[in-house]
Amino acid sequence: MSKVIACYKWVADETDIKVNADSTLDISKAKGKISDYDRNAIEAAVQAAGALGGTAVALTFGTPKAKQSLKDALSRGPAEACYINAEEAARADGAVTAKALAAAVKKIENVSLVVCGEGASDTYARQTAPRIGAVLDWPVITSVSSVRFDGNALIAVRRLEDCMQTVKSELPAVIAVLPEMNSAPIPGLKAVLSAGKKPVTEFKAGDLGVDFAPKTTVSALKAYAMNRKSVIFSEGEIADKVKELTAALRKEGVL
């Protein structure tokens, strides 16, 4: 049976990130979560596996902390999970991530489709799917809003800025799906219970024969500071405030 891979990323919940007084960040207390759009990717993979008569496999590349994501991912429907457990994931860039995931796809064998979310909640770099495609030299279709299968062909509708594009490709292929693709259901009780019993394959960094050296060097990471004038007219008559505002806007040249 062919396999449909759902790639997902275990990310820090952005709402838990603390900004220190010096605008450095404290991510240590942030809870983890499956990146928002990757939930749609998992659901899309489960549906595609159904349509293709294959099995869905959840695949992630993460630090040892990402282990806790497996149950969540499996409760969303895939029959098995595959976990590249590597400290290197903490520093991985788009190049490393794609190479690691592609190497796992090769190890899994008999893969007909790789599904990624359009972008991750943390970086939103939208590189992973095209890069995996490049590493595997498989066709890639990004910004997919719906998909169907016709024998060994995949027919996808893509959303571009000004048009909807329908394209056809042969399998195996890599797709990146938009959140509009489906509504990822909240796992039910039985799904969560059965998730703990599904098989998990774990790869260590050394198993994959991939160069984990990132191509980019992160030189700084800091909170975005809103740098606005904040001239607030709070006292006095409304008419005066309006006058002051219009004068200010005129000066700014935006009227």
Added chain:
Amino acid sequence: MAGIYVYSDKKDLAAELVGFAKGCGKRAIVLTFDERAAKDLSNSGADKVCLLKGDSELVENYGKSIAHLLAEQGAELFVVGATVSGRDIAARVAGYLDCAMVSEASSITYTDGKLVTERMMYGGSVQQSEVLEGLCVVTVRAGKFEAISGAAEVTTLEISADTRTTLVERKDIVKEGADLSVAERIVCVGMALDKREDLQIAHDLAAVLGAEVGCTRGVAEEKHWLPVEQYIGMSGAVVKPKLYLSMGVSGQIQHVFGIRDSQIIVAVNTDPKAPIFKAADYGIVGDMYQVIPLLTKTLKGA
């Protein structure tokens, strides 16, 4: 030819990227698949315009060939307009080259011969700076750089396509509301609006300003007083008008994310502690039902 290679399926954006490349004092080589764009871009100040020709109508199918071309030519940087298709090609090229890539850089500069970029993370709350060496790929949104002018030669280049993916159909998207992402002025309505009919005061002000009317998520998703395309925020429209003026908007982070590229942000709210004031250039603490009609009248009179 060494230098910065530029590509965008939007020719204005391509011209802006040429402006960036020349601003760095580098040679700028434009890649395009469109004959008309090639002609227009021949006056963009580039050193060379390469009109690429191949046998696929899907530009994404040339990713591998472009990667080969860049490597062969000794390119220093491939800078691509961040559109759906541009992002796709850029990442494929980076994948085939196994090189560094920065998506949607908010700034790019050369410092000591190294490329230094900045970009947003975590929904816009975090800024990451990166240093890149060697041939790399960067995507950039429209509006970051100024286009320049100057003649360039146009050469045609045959290029091979990966034809495993083919185009079946193309349908234009008909937009319901105004396109807020390109609006120059926006009047934004928040949840302090009491009833649907009161939208009129926003429309009145918008008419005087020549602005489009947008809203917060609640006004569209909960009250359904405006179409969902009109709501601004992280999950809605991201706007960058010259003037954004909000009435009765509290200013939650998700909304602020959608407006912070605005040139000037104005807020009207009764609550002096509303977070929107922290994100605003100018603000009036007061009831929008009094302030907005008066503002409309004042602007009309002027």
Added chain:
Amino acid sequence: MNIDRMQTPELLSLNKFNVDEEEPHIVLDKEICARCEDKPCLVVCSAGLYKLDKSGGISFDYAGCLECGTCRIMCKDKGIVKWVYPRGTFGVSFRHG
């Protein structure tokens, strides 16, 4: 940063919420609310989510609900026609508690 009086919207903005857009967990029948004279919800809600709008009706947004249940218990004329906990994973998530 210093200690100051804070309005509830500002306080609630510190909390983590995952709002269930599909299924509101509290639903009001505003016609009943309009007839309710006491409107205890205006003062007892720990999150200050019940407000009077310009026309004197109740304006309410379940999005910032702390799920304490006070409004349900104090609701005299039963204008709150539905009060359940949000579906699993939705609603407030306390980081400290």
Added chain:
Amino acid sequence: MGDENFDAIVIGAGPAGIACAYTLAKQGKTVLVIERGDSAGSKNVTGGRFYTYALEMVDRGLTAEAALERKVTHEQIMMLSGNRAISVDYYDPSFNRVGGTAQSFTILRAVFDPWFAGKAEEMGATVVCGIRVDDVIEKEGKIVGVIAGGDEMYANVVVAADGVNSFIAQKAGLIKDIESHAVAVGVKEIIELPAQTIEQRFNLKSEEGAARLILGCTEGIHGGGFLYTNKESISLGAVFMPEEVARHGRSLPEMFQEFKMHPAICPLLEGGKTVEYGGHLVAEEGYRGIPKKLYREGFLVCGEAAGFVVNLGYTIRGLDLAVLSGLAAAKAILEAASPAKVGPAYMQQLEAVKLLPIMRALDGFTDALDIPNLFGTYPKVAADLFQKLYAVDGSVPDHLRKQIWGVVKGNKLTLRQLFADGIRGMKAL
């Protein structure tokens, strides 16, 4: 399928539910805990202190591993009136003997509960978060399982430990919805401060903590304030009877902010940053508030859902009682010879773990706290008295008895009323 039939299903991963699951799992029973929050503790708000004896009863030595904040060495009572404040600070290191287990700790639920749930998982319990239990399944007059997230799940016993609103006990037909006079509503802010600052301000050594209850901060409304020192934050809250809030007409969050800004409170928080705001209902009736029936066949009610909370004015106990009730439920399930006997065994266990005896013994406090003057007039009388005692302006002071009488009269109290409240208080205790 064995998957769908457990020895016990516990609803709610709070201290009651987890104490039950831990104890059952330790004895080899199959237990499923279903929690609606994203993680254990994510839906919970507590004033913030925990008495450790209960945890030790579940398993000796557990406290040493627990995720706790500061051991309470300073027990404090404060009375506010206008801008004035009277504080009492009882320091007793014997509650926290070196080498022994400290008597009580301040805690944060989002930290403590996941730790405790993790311990139950280590024992073999299955804890599933992010799922709301919607209903119980009833067959032939017995509760046989639950419906959660569209799925049915069966068990020999369902333990409802789903908190003060206990919809599940209502669905099982055991209790009616809470009545407004039986509860108070609490709100609290978590205010972050460096550990050192907290220790300086409250005169604490490292790891030491203060627990303070505050009277006279509720505008005369039945209720009070609290302040607990955590490792790097302060939990500041206030509790109000919502019925009286409705009559009073001022919004509860507003009154709480007023309290926070009190000149005797605000300096304790200075330089701090509020990081969270929570609200929660508290059962106020103590022993009398416990539902008539705490079980039916295949079904037990634990913790706050069973009204196991007592407010003593100088301290509030709920978490320890929750743990005791969970423990009692587990013991009942383990020892009962047949399903029909689990309920009666639970009632016996509630006696054996001393939960019901404790609550009975403390019953009188409910009456004592029912004295309306306690929340406004008496704090003012006390402050007036202190004012008289400490005011020195060169004039000839009145005789002490005359001063006291003046204060009493000045507050429009009659001797008869004082006497009546006194008798009521005495009787109650």
